Amino acid sequence: MSSTTAILTSDDHRSDESHLLSYPRFLKRILYLATEGSFGFYAWMTALTAVTLVGANAWANQVAGGMIGTNMTDHVSWGLYIANFTFCVGLAAGGVMMVIPAYLYDDEDMHKVVIVGETVAIAAIVMCTLSVIVDLGRPDRFWHMIPGLGEFNWPMSMLTWDVIVLNGYLLINLHVVGYLLYMRYLGRKPDPKWYIPFVFLSIFWAISIHTVTAFLYCGLGGRPFWNTALLAPRFLASAFVSGPAFIILVMRVMRLTTGYTAPVGPARTLIQIIRVAMVVNLVMLASEIFTLFYTGGGHASAANYLFFGAHGHNGLVPWIWSAIALNLLGTFLFFLPSAMERSTVRIVACLCCIVGIWIEKGMGLIIPGFIPSTLHEIVEYTPSLIEWKVTLGIWAFGMLILTVLIKLVTSVFTGQVSSKEPTAMS
Amino acid sequence: MTTTNDPPAKGQDGRDRSLPVIANPSRRTAVKGAFATLGAAAFVAAVSPLRQAAQRSSAAEFMQSHYKRLTDEEKRQVIERLEAEAKENHGVEVEIADDRPIPGTKFVYAINLSVCNGNGKCVEACHKENNHDRSTGQSYIRVLEMPKGTMDMEQGNTTYSGVVPKDDKFYLPVQCQQCDEPPCVDVCPVKATWKEEDGIVVVDYNWCIGCRYCEAACPYHARRFNWKQAEIPAEEINPDQSYLSNRIRPVGVVEKCTYCLHRTRRGKLPACLEACPTGARVFGNILDPDSNIRWILENKRVYILKEELGTKPAFFYYFD
Numbered sequence: 001m002s003s004t005t006a007i008l009t010s011d012d013h014r015s016d017e018s019h020l021l022s023y024p025r026f027l028k029r030i031l032y033l034a035t036e037g038s039f040g041f042y043a044w045m046t047a048l049t050a051v052t053l054v055g056a057n058a059w060a061n062q063v064a065g066g067m068i069g070t071n072m073t074d075h076v077s078w079g080l081y082i083a084n085f086t087f088c089v090g091l092a093a094g095g096v097m098m099v100i101p102a103y104l105y106d107d108e109d110m111h112k113v114v115i116v117g118e119t120v121a122i123a124a125i126v127m128c129t130l131s132v133i134v135d136l137g138r139p140d141r142f143w144h145m146i147p148g149l150g151e152f153n154w155p156m157s158m159l160t161w162d163v164i165v166l167n168g169y170l171l172i173n174l175h176v177v178g179y180l181l182y183m184r185y186l187g188r189k190p191d192p193k194w195y196i197p198f199v200f201l202s203i204f205w206a207i208s209i210h211t212v213t214a215f216l217y218c219g220l221g222g223r224p225f226w227n228t229a230l231l232a233p234r235f236l237a238s239a240f241v242s243g244p245a246f247i248i249l250v251m252r253v254m255r256l257t258t259g260y261t262a263p264v265g266p267a268r269t270l271i272q273i274i275r276v277a278m279v280v281n282l283v284m285l286a287s288e289i290f291t292l293f294y295t296g297g298g299h300a301s302a303a304n305y306l307f308f309g310a311h312g313h314n315g316l317v318p319w320i321w322s323a324i325a326l327n328l329l330g331t332f333l334f335f336l337p338s339a340m341e342r343s344t345v346r347i348v349a350c351l352c353c354i355v356g357i358w359i360e361k362g363m364g365l366i367i368p369g370f371i372p373s374t375l376h377e378i379v380e381y382t383p384s385l386i387e388w389k390v391t392l393g394i395w396a397f398g399m400l401i402l403t404v405l406i407k408l409v410t411s412v413f414t415g416q417v418s419s420k421e422p423t424a425m426s
Numbered sequence: 427m428t429t430t431n432d433p434p435a436k437g438q439d440g441r442d443r444s445l446p447v448i449a450n451p452s453r454r455t456a457v458k459g460a461f462a463t464l465g466a467a468a469f470v471a472a473v474s475p476l477r478q479a480a481q482r483s484s485a486a487e488f489m490q491s492h493y494k495r496l497t498d499e500e501k502r503q504v505i506e507r508l509e510a511e512a513k514e515n516h517g518v519e520v521e522i523a524d525d526r527p528i529p530g531t532k533f534v535y536a537i538n539l540s541v542c543n544g545n546g547k548c549v550e551a552c553h554k555e556n557n558h559d560r561s562t563g564q565s566y567i568r569v570l571e572m573p574k575g576t577m578d579m580e581q582g583n584t585t586y587s588g589v590v591p592k593d594d595k596f597y598l599p600v601q602c603q604q605c606d607e608p609p610c611v612d613v614c615p616v617k618a619t620w621k622e623e624d625g626i627v628v629v630d631y632n633w634c635i636g637c638r639y640c641e642a643a644c645p646y647h648a649r650r651f652n653w654k655q656a657e658i659p660a661e662e663i664n665p666d667q668s669y670l671s672n673r674i675r676p677v678g679v680v681e682k683c684t685y686c687l688h689r690t691r692r693g694k695l696p697a698c699l700e701a702c703p704t705g706a707r708v709f710g711n712i713l714d715p716d717s718n719i720r721w722i723l724e725n726k727r728v729y730i731l732k733e734e735l736g737t738k739p740a741f742f743y744y745f746d
Contacts (some may be wrong), residue, residue: 157615370642
């Protein structure tokens, strides 16, 4: 990473130069720098590219052969893609748990690393969008959704709300991250009026993306399992676990690979947030389970199938109990004092909760909404190989974007790339 | 972001050790270019199956506007194209009409549950009439075999077999209820589905993007998705078609029961009704005070499926 830095930072910036010229140059430089790295870095990027290509190929085959290549049916008409979409929305929303301490509570240390949360949000939103696109039977007709060109069923369809809030969130985060990095690159102090309003907007917006995504499901009267007012609050609570947990992992990887260390405070704040959010999430889960099973009747039939199996079908039982076990274990580990240190416990706790919530929000929430079907038929679902490939491809592509963004952030913040002073470190 | 260990420790743990070629800037650029080219080529190869999909659809289809935005001339061209495609892809001469609602008509359906014996002729007739894919045995109608003494569909069974009717059972056919408050229409992000003046909920198969949100929203399992391109032997294709109903659907879009609007808007009865050997099915215009359907709704004990959801079906079940 070090040997060619001098080339990249040749001092060609003039202070009176228009931003229209220097911003593209800044982008070009940092993007070039993002392709620079160690052997390990190249291996990682190559592996991610390979998995992305496998996913792209699986998707192309799905489009060519029809969605018969998935294991979805008219009974379970949404599967792994929408499950993964739901989780990724939570991941994107979770970044706000860095923004709130940093900007509302003026946590100085959090302020230094808040950009990590925003980059995670950008990568997560890209994964969300891709997860929806691969779920479309006619991706070629995507333009029908573009307001003005197509027919945009706003405000009736919650899906159009989701399109608006997800794209809006992406733009807000791109703006904030881009602006802060650019100012740092120019060696200037960021002008609050150019980013503070957007940061505060992003707080409300982050809440909205997961609320609207919950409304996609909970507004459907024909699906009793989803038709609960607890859905949006539960989505938010679990997002404030999975998002921060993911960010902690990213910061750990940054420390191990880029060789510099964030202050200890932010991760501790995030863990305090996770502790509260996870307990709230578990309390809501218990409340939901009580209401469903104590009442019984038709409303409990999906929950019955999910937790215990019904009429000899129990495809989701191992999933949901794994999720509950992982979430409980992760919560327990987060409450250990050693989770407050840079320990293995912290990493294991993050992984447990991320996987646990991925299952809970996906295989444990989207799929049982369809089982039993609205005519009370039980048709089970397990994702097909194509669906796994495509989903892994989306994750690999998301991680590709995240890696590039994190590299940009670290190279700007460590001063490896700057318009002012070339810092050749070789 | 703070830098606590500056400059970053390198080399000692091997993390940043580079290959010789990577340490040389100009060769590195060349290698990068080569890899980028390789990556781009691999990407093109990976998505090459898309070309197969692209061949299936024409530029005219891609550019086609929403049904309600088409002028009469554009509609004529679209229908001509669809007829030519049917000829080319399925080897059959079809006639696609654009049947519009008859003014002063509101179609409703009723089924006599005391009479229906679960023989399934309606399911089969729908399958043939509406040009459904043969291999998947698709139909817009499902029949539940229910134990007598309950209306709880959880007790029902759609995969019954054997001689019908069984003594301890009754039979509940379910298809699109053509709701007056259709949740499927509300949720569609692109307005590809709507309710027409005669009450029939239709889909523009050339506008649907295939997100299947309507399928999730429907409480009656009325919607179907074209998971694959329908395959039907040429001699079995019903050539008597309409744009908004039984024309051969493209792959990747949602479809549903249209009360056979290609028949009913021409004064005929739905195919499922004609096929029913028991006379359990009654269809008609609720606005006509002299119609059979009006008499039944006014005089029989009428039941509505999932009435508590507020979807206001135009589909009724009754008992003698």
